[in-house]
Amino acid sequence: MNNEDDILQYGLSALEKGSDLEDVLDGLPEGSAELVPLIQLVAAVRGIPHPEPLRVRDRARKRALLNAAGEATRPVPPLPARPRLSPNGHVPQHIKPRPAFPLVLSAVGAGMLALFLMAFVAMLGIGVWIVAAPHNAQAATLMDVQGRVEVAAADGASWRVVTSGDKVSSGERIRTGAASQATLVFFEGSRTVVGSNADLALTRVDGDWGRVLRVVLTQNAGKSSHSVVPLRGKSSQFMVFTPSGAGSVHGTNFNVAVGRQGASRFAVDTGKVLVSNQSSQVFLAAGQAVAVSTDEALEDPAYQFTLQGELTDLQESSGSVEGTSFIVTAETTVTGDPQVGQTVRVEGRVLESGDWVADTIELLDEGNFAGSFTGILQDMEGHEWQVGDRTVIVTNETEIAAGLSVGAPVRVTFQILEDGISWQALQIELLEEEPEDPTETPTATPDPEAEPVLVFDPEALEGTTCGEDFAQTASLVNTGAEPDDYAADVELGYQVVQGAEFVNGITLNPDGWESIDAGDQEIFGIHVNLNEASWETAPQGTQVEVRVFVAAERNRPGGHDSNLTVTVTANCESTGTPTVTGTPAVTETATVTETTTVTKTTTVTETATVTETATGTVTETATGTVTETATATPEPSETAQPVGEEDGFCTGANPHPVGQSLALQYGVPYEEIMGWFCQGFGFGEIDRAYSWSLIYNVPVGDIFALRISGMGWGQIKKVLNDGAGSSIPSDDGNPATVGPDSGIPGIGGDNSGSTSPGNGNGNGNNNGKGKNKGK
Amino acid sequence: MIRGNLMSLKVNTDLIKRAQQGDLETIGGLYETYHLSVYRFLFYRVGDRAAAEDLTSEVFLRMLRFISGFNPPSASFQAWLFQIARNLAIDHHRRMSVRNHLPLEEKLAARGEHLDAAVERSLTSESLQAALAELNDEQRDVILMRFIAEMPIAEVAKALHKSENSIKGLQRRALSALREVLIDWEINYE
Numbered sequence: 001m002n003n004e005d006d007i008l009q010y011g012l013s014a015l016e017k018g019s020d021l022e023d024v025l026d027g028l029p030e031g032s033a034e035l036v037p038l039i040q041l042v043a044a045v046r047g048i049p050h051p052e053p054l055r056v057r058d059r060a061r062k063r064a065l066l067n068a069a070g071e072a073t074r075p076v077p078p079l080p081a082r083p084r085l086s087p088n089g090h091v092p093q094h095i096k097p098r099p100a101f102p103l104v105l106s107a108v109g110a111g112m113l114a115l116f117l118m119a120f121v122a123m124l125g126i127g128v129w130i131v132a133a134p135h136n137a138q139a140a141t142l143m144d145v146q147g148r149v150e151v152a153a154a155d156g157a158s159w160r161v162v163t164s165g166d167k168v169s170s171g172e173r174i175r176t177g178a179a180s181q182a183t184l185v186f187f188e189g190s191r192t193v194v195g196s197n198a199d200l201a202l203t204r205v206d207g208d209w210g211r212v213l214r215v216v217l218t219q220n221a222g223k224s225s226h227s228v229v230p231l232r233g234k235s236s237q238f239m240v241f242t243p244s245g246a247g248s249v250h251g252t253n254f255n256v257a258v259g260r261q262g263a264s265r266f267a268v269d270t271g272k273v274l275v276s277n278q279s280s281q282v283f284l285a286a287g288q289a290v291a292v293s294t295d296e297a298l299e300d301p302a303y304q305f306t307l308q309g310e311l312t313d314l315q316e317s318s319g320s321v322e323g324t325s326f327i328v329t330a331e332t333t334v335t336g337d338p339q340v341g342q343t344v345r346v347e348g349r350v351l352e353s354g355d356w357v358a359d360t361i362e363l364l365d366e367g368n369f370a371g372s373f374t375g376i377l378q379d380m381e382g383h384e385w386q387v388g389d390r391t392v393i394v395t396n397e398t399e400i401a402a403g404l405s406v407g408a409p410v411r412v413t414f415q416i417l418e419d420g421i422s423w424q425a426l427q428i429e430l431l432e433e434e435p436e437d438p439t440e441t442p443t444a445t446p447d448p449e450a451e452p453v454l455v456f457d458p459e460a461l462e463g464t465t466c467g468e469d470f471a472q473t474a475s476l477v478n479t480g481a482e483p484d485d486y487a488a489d490v491e492l493g494y495q496v497v498q499g500a501e502f503v504n505g506i507t508l509n510p511d512g513w514e515s516i517d518a519g520d521q522e523i524f525g526i527h528v529n530l531n532e533a534s535w536e537t538a539p540q541g542t543q544v545e546v547r548v549f550v551a552a553e554r555n556r557p558g559g560h561d562s563n564l565t566v567t568v569t570a571n572c573e574s575t576g577t578p579t580v581t582g583t584p585a586v587t588e589t590a591t592v593t594e595t596t597t598v599t600k601t602t603t604v605t606e607t608a609t610v611t612e613t614a615t616g617t618v619t620e621t622a623t624g625t626v627t628e629t630a631t632a633t634p635e636p637s638e639t640a641q642p643v644g645e646e647d648g649f650c651t652g653a654n655p656h657p658v659g660q661s662l663a664l665q666y667g668v669p670y671e672e673i674m675g676w677f678c679q680g681f682g683f684g685e686i687d688r689a690y691s692w693s694l695i696y697n698v699p700v701g702d703i704f705a706l707r708i709s710g711m712g713w714g715q716i717k718k719v720l721n722d723g724a725g726s727s728i729p730s731d732d733g734n735p736a737t738v739g740p741d742s743g744i745p746g747i748g749g750d751n752s753g754s755t756s757p758g759n760g761n762g763n764g765n766n767n768g769k770g771k772n773k774g775k
Numbered sequence: 776m777i778r779g780n781l782m783s784l785k786v787n788t789d790l791i792k793r794a795q796q797g798d799l800e801t802i803g804g805l806y807e808t809y810h811l812s813v814y815r816f817l818f819y820r821v822g823d824r825a826a827a828e829d830l831t832s833e834v835f836l837r838m839l840r841f842i843s844g845f846n847p848p849s850a851s852f853q854a855w856l857f858q859i860a861r862n863l864a865i866d867h868h869r870r871m872s873v874r875n876h877l878p879l880e881e882k883l884a885a886r887g888e889h890l891d892a893a894v895e896r897s898l899t900s901e902s903l904q905a906a907l908a909e910l911n912d913e914q915r916d917v918i919l920m921r922f923i924a925e926m927p928i929a930e931v932a933k934a935l936h937k938s939e940n941s942i943k944g945l946q947r948r949a950l951s952a953l954r955e956v957l958i959d960w961e962i963n964y965e
Contacts, residue, residue: 005943008950009928016925038950041957044898044964045922051818051900052811053828061832062806068839069802523870697869721911 007032011039015046137207139167140184140192147180147196170205171531174198176222179365188213189229190238197335198222203241203531204504213238218501219264223257223360228271240266241500245277245292247284248495254284257347257360259333264292265359267304267347270431276495276547286431287374287409289349291331291359302349303376303388303409305356309369311344319358321346322369323420326356336363343367350375354389371423372413374431377406385425387412392425399427450555452480452487452518456548456564457699461526462667466572468504468532473525473697474564476550480518486555487516492524493551499544499568504529506546523697528568535570542570658683666690676704688713696720791852795843806835809853812924813860819904819919820864821871830867834860853926854933861916861934898957898964906956914949921946 007029014024021043025036053061142149143164150159151166151174159175168174168184176182176198184192187207194200204216213229218241228238228249239248243262247254253269266275267289274283275290280297282290288301307321314320319328326348338344343366348358350373375388385394392412394400404410409431414423457475478487491512496503507527516522528546535542545567550560659677663670668690676686681704689707693700698720706716793801813834818827837859845855907915913935920931932942957964 005940005947008947009943012921012946035947037954038947041950041954041964042922045903045918048898048900048903050815050923051824051827053814053824053831058810058828061828061835062803062810064832065806065835065839066799066803068836069797069799 004032004035008035008038011035012042015039015043137187137213138205139169140186140202140205142166142168143183143185143191144193145182148177149180149182149194150175168202170202173201175200186213186215190215191227192217193225193227195223195225198224200224201501203501206505214505215239216500216503216505217241219256219258221258223255225253225255227253239496239500241496242292245275245298246495246497246500247273247275249273257333259331259360263331263333265347266290266292274493274495276497281495281547285409287411289347289359291349293331300352302351303374304347304349305371305373307344307346307371308364308367309343309371311338311340311342311361314338314340314361319346319361321371322416324356324371324416326358328358328361332358332361334361338363350388369415370413371415372411374409374411377404377408377410377428380404380406385428387428390423392423392428393417394425394428398425401428401430404428404430446555446557447486447488450480450485450488451482452478452485452516452553452555452560454487454490454516454550454553454560455479455562457521458564459562460565460567462567462569464569464571465530466536466570468530468535470528470530470566470568471525472566473523474548475521475523475699476513476516477521478516478518483518485518487513488554489514489552490516490550491552492548494546494548497545497547497565499542502530502535502538502542502544502570503546504531508548512552526564526566528566530568536572538570538572540571544568662686662690666694679704681707685713692717692720791842791845795845802839805838805852809856810835813856815923816857816860816919817864818900819907819923820861820915821867822904822908826867830860830863833863837863851930851933854930857920857924857926857930857934865912896962898962902957902960902962906953906960906962909956910949910952913945914952917942917945918949918953 011024011028011032014027015021019027021040024039028035028039142162145162145164145166149162151162151168151172152159153172162168162174162182164182174182174184174194176194176196178196180196181198182194184194184202186192186205190213192200199220199222201218201220202215203218204214206214214237216237216239217224220243224240226238226240226249237248239246240256242256242258242264244258244264245266247256247266249271253271254273255265255267255269257265257267259265266273266284268284268286270286272283272285274281275292275298276282277292277296277298282298282301284290284301287303289304290298290301292298305326307324307326309322312320312322313325315328317328319326321344326346332348338361343364345360345362345364345367346358347360347362348356350356356373373388373390375390377385377387379386380394383394384391386392387410390412392414401410411427411429411431412425413427413429414425416422417424455477457477461472461474463470463472476490476492478485480486489512492508494506494508496506506529507525509525509527510522511524513522526546526548528544530544545565548564548566550562553560656674656677659670659673662668662683663673666673673686676689677683681689685707689700689703692698692703703716703720706719707713711719790801790804794805810831814827814831817830817834818824821827821830834856838856845852907918910918916935917931920926920934921928926934928939928942928946932939935942935945937945
């Protein structure tokens with residue numbers, strides 16, 4: 001034993017093995033007097049009664065745990081009946097890769113909410129909703145395979161021909177040839193029909209018991225139709241990405257078509273779909289459609305039409321099917337080089353002007369005329385009903401849904417009468433505008449007195465990583481002016497705006513709150529789980545952009561516009577062929593005042609390599625892997641440049657090179673940096689504040705506010721350290737691993753955050769505990 | 776002195792595999808073995824019995840959730856479990872700090888008032904908790920893991936991602952810091 005640490009451990013080991021304190025102290029080598037009070041202290045700590053949990057609650061917790069484990073062995077539930085429809089938009093999902101025998105909380109989300117509910121329910125002697133994933137949840141089964149259908153791994157390197165009954169696993173791609181199609185059936189009954197000449201990647205297929213389904217599809221070409229069973233649980237998700245946008249649903253039937261240059265069309269039959277691209281987002285109700293291009297804001301949703309029959313005209317800007325005209329635009333996708341006289345299928349949108357605009361024109365082998373369109377029922381008197389601006393003839397043969405009324409959205413299936421002009425309605429269906437989700441709790445009534453304003457703080461998070469995980473924290477603040485302006489039943493949602501092909505999943509934790517009082521700030525975590533294989537080979541600069549928004553809030557539904565944009569940039573060395581992932585993200589920075597940038601990998605998969613030496617003879621190297629996410633701590637840039645502090649002036653060089661450097665370093669607007677500078681902060685202070693903001697997850701504005709209040713940087717550091725409990729930055733603003741690993745003698749004690757100035761070497765104090773055991 | 780049945784179950788690879796396969800008896804055994812030490816660790820970490828109980832539940836639920844990814848024998852189960860507990864405690868502390876973000880001086884003042892009223896000048900679990908709160912996270916964790924959870928040096932090293940020598944040094948400095956606090960507060964621990 002050659003130092004105090006080893007001698008102390010020697011004494012403590014003896015104490016732990018049951019030796020008497022006095023014997024242990026007597027056994028210390030000479031010169032160890034300063035260690036005596038420490039060993040005495042350990043003996044005292046070990047000797048006091050320590051708290052124990054209440055037995056009744058302890059039993060309840062164990063019962064809940066075993067219930068949770070027991071639920072995992074439940075048999076596969078039967079497939080659900082034909083879907084009912086859910087109006088809910090997108091909700092967050094859990095993102096952990098599904099292990100071989102996972103035991104997953106599913107019903108009430110992760111974190112404390114689940115915990116409280118679990119304990120409560122368990123104490124009541126009621127079962128808990130803790131379930132595990134079915135074995136077949138990570139693949140879809142192929143049905144109704146027609147023509148040539150092939151499947152390959154995500155990289156598309158090797159394609160295999162598949163037939164009905166084959167499985168397509170999460171991460172694989174499916175493509176269809178001409179006049180071919182296939183149906184993917186997911187484990188809980190949802191279906192996706194992949195049309196001809198389509199290319200679709202099953203970016204993620206996952207699920208849990210209880211019809212919790214998480215599907216992320218990336219459609220590169222062709223058409224697909226989706227019939228989604230009402231999903232249970234907040235972690236459920238069904239999303240389809242295209243090169244130009246994305247749609248997410250929570251129980252609905254909808255169609256996606258990808259056309260030329262990646263433009264796409266989303267059309268909803270029933271239910272509701274949230275469609276987004278880099279610029280904006282819209283909700284599509286039943287019967288509505290929207291065309292999506294990469295770089296243009298989405299148009300308002302429009303009703304839709306379908307025409308199938310003989311092509312009677314096709315010009316550059318117009319066409320007709322059996323005399324029914326439509327407009328052709330530069331965005332119209334035409335497949336198969338159709339000629340007049342051939343059979344085609346035209347899908348398009350009914351604009352407010354009444355124009356029918358074709359989105360797709362597809363050549364078919366053959367087929368009789370079939371036409372349908374959607375719209376609002378305007379008039380239902382007599383035999384001539386008006387739907388939208390179209391008049392249809394209703395006869396005794398018309399199949400009319402019950403419950404129709406003026407103002408209802410309907411779908412009309414029609415045929416053209418012999419006069420070539422009149423349309424006879426064959427069927428008029430009522431579109432389910434707001435179908436109920438049987439699994440959701442009835443919504444409470446909004447409080448008209450409450451006017452909460454929910455704002456994300458910060459509104460932008462940026463970072464780079466080469467790993468498969470990117471984790472950060474942000475907050476949602478209720479800035480309501482009055483004390484009564486509480487927010488209720490708050491639910492977060494997200495959209496992957498860019499780089500969906502790299503995303504396995506997103507977790508927001510928590511993803512909702514029962515209530516947020518005016519002035520309160522709720523912290524939540526964001527975890528972007530990236531596809532390790534594709535992300536690590538992505539070209540440097542490849543970005544994934546996720547937009548987090550308030551998906552639901554009871555008292556001001558739809559009234560919360562604040563978004564949080566999370567941008568993750570790849571910084572791996574590219575080893576594969578560069579792939580185009582879309583235009584650079586449009587980061588919403590107009591009102592951003594707090595931007596946090598992570599410029600070094602933040603990973604939640606912590607790997608510890610420990611060299612363990614037992615009795616001086618055995619060396620064991622162990623690697624522990626922890627897949628916990630809760631406290632991933634962002635680290636600031638390694639490349640933080642020391643910036644000399646400047647006197648407060650607001651002009652100087654324009655742009656100021658140091659300001660530019662800091663803006664680049666922290667990924668914030670140059671104006672933001674100079675804004676602080678013009679308030680009198682030196683560049684060194686700004687650098688320090690942004691660095692600490694990253695380390696402690698505290699808005700940089702709060703740090704400056706402390707400084708403005710008169711606190712010194714040392715005091716601020718103490719406040720932050722006390723509040724955040726993370727590593728303490730060194731004076732240059734970079735993170736310093738404090739304590740013994742720092743290699744800096746005395747740092748650990750000095751940075752303890754304790755008010756005690758001692759270094760632990762004291763002895764012979766006035767209370768008589770400093771027993772000198774020198775021999 | 777009341778002692779829990781710490782380490783009553785020898786955790787080995789087979790045991791973990793059984794837990795990963797959902798064996799209820801094994802899972803129950805893991806809970807029985809570790810819940811008390813986890814609870815105590817969390818109590819001293821967060822300073823609130825109810826919160827510690829809730830967090831203890833969460834630790835084991837997360838254990839259940841992620842144990843399939845645990846990889847014996849290359850990893851230490853106990854260290855892994857306490858990493859979960861530690862992360863949850865940090866999160867809890869962060870949430871509480873954000874909600875009640877007081878300047879350090881005010882916090883200390885508030886804590887001082889509390890101590891004057893509640894601490895009886897002898898080492899109790901309450902006074903120990905208050906004193907530990909004055910240490911930094913690593914110092915607090917090493918004391919809790921070593922002397923409350925009774926984890927060996929090697930396990931603590933794994934849980935805190937440090938070398939054993941680092942933990943030994945940290946242990947000594949943590950005890951010294953704790954002792955200084957107790958002396959300052961005139962709390963007798965003999």
